Amino acid sequence: MLLSTFKIRNFFVFNTLKLMRNVSAQPNAASTETKKPDTLKSLSVSEYRNVYVEFLPDPTVEFRNPIREKLERFDMLARRENVDIPEFYVGSILAVTYSDPHSLGKTNRFVGICIKREGCGLRAKFLLRNVIDQQGVEVLYEMYDPSIIKVEVLRLEKRLDDELLYLRDSLPEYSTFDSNMEMEILPEGTPIPINTLKVKLKPKPWLERWERKNLRGVESIDVPDYVLEKAKKVATPWEKHDLMKQYMKTIPEEEQITIFNEIQPQLQQLELTRKKLKRKRSFIKPVKLG
Template sequence: MVPMFSPCVSRIVGGYCRNVALRHLSSHAASTTKNEVPVPAQESQEEALATKEKETFSLPDYRFIYPEFLPNPDLTLRHRLAERLERVDMLRRRSRMEIPEFYVGSVLAVTVSDQQAPGKLSRFVGICILREGHGLRATMTLRNAIDQQGVEICYPLYNPTVQKVQVLRLEKRLDDDLRYLRDCPLEYSTFAFDMEPELVSESGEIPVNTVQVPLRPRPWTWRWERAGMKGLIVPQLREDFYQRAKKVSEPWVKYDLMREYRQSVPEEDQQRIFADVHEHVQSQETDQRRVRRRREFVAPKKAS
């Protein structure tokens, strides 16, 4: 059978088809480029600055200032959607009521709504001895001595009955758990209810109170000789107390990296969580500056 086209004609036809296809593709690309809207240089610069600001905010500071935003490190108890919804509720609560920065060892004044109180409000002043919990279940425990009797109140941080949280003295202690004040003299837990707020240093550094508190004689609420607290002075005990403490001690725990990993939230999760917190903080500061400018504005008076 004789072929319809010779090899020379086939090559010519194939080359013509390729040239037509290339011209069509090039014309389509040119038209697409013309229709595209160029991105303004100002918007690109603003996006770059916003990205840089998100990348440069201090993660360790947020980790210590807002520890309740970190979820439970136990993976069996984590649910990302529930954590996201809970975080939205927490930020919404913070937009309604200001929860200032405070640490264990700071002196706070908390005002809550109380139907049995004379003015429907109850105010308590005390030192924060413990801060624990995750999310909306975060709590803070305040301690004060009233009529020579130690009194402690545990406040849910995001409870709607909490009306105001005021920091009277912003400072840290050598330990993150001050429950040993229960077994110490009451003079270290006594604060006046009419205490005035102390000024914060302009440098922005949080002062660390290095006071060491002595324990009363036994019995205690816990075996503090086994705790290894830095801000606690343990009286001299019998030798058998120290021998039992040595038997139950676990000096290898501080070298157990897997234990530390299981008891901490991954850093990428912390970045995602505190990015939302950082955005909320920035918006709150912007609103406060706007309100401050509005208050400082004085309407001009008409000339008589």
């Protein structure tokens, strides 16, 4: 019994020394792994965060699931390889072509201004608005819906506010766009233009109490003084200084770098393909004279 115990102990000691010898023989591998720089630091994580918003997970902790989020990112990349989803923001004018079994050509196309973006992962959505025959029409699209055939950015720009839901209570001229609108192509390297237009709201009643929101893209709201006093009572201006609340609503930059490092090669390939198509569209074939 003592002999067998001695043999077992020597066996474990021998294997432990062998493992330590193998680890000490490879110091360069560990050092290179720790000194490996983040590949996205030179590309500015903020640019990726603004362009590919839906790739970041939900900041609400209760809705977080790392395994599901990673699988969803692979599905999103596979979808982008088949359908080009260009860069756009709230305020950009888009044209979405989607399959419709009830239409004559089995497809339908809607042109409108993006007034809202929400959701993350495969649940990312965007809302388009247009006024057709003096009637406001809104269509909510799921960004990775298989029925979407094409997404075109007719005018790439930003607005002063993160949401443009107040266009529902504004004059129709701010939400009216021609369905045959041609695409406006920006030169490569041009910064995203910011439209500083301030819309004028229609008289009350409104769908929401816009005087209680800090809207920068709206002209001065004409409401009675007692309405403004009520708005001041429920205002929370100190929240912009609440660092903890801002931290809970954001994803740490270290986690963003890890996420975008996983999908950076595919995103770069998609960007190259998009740039090639953009150059083809911007090239005008000369007309032969005579």
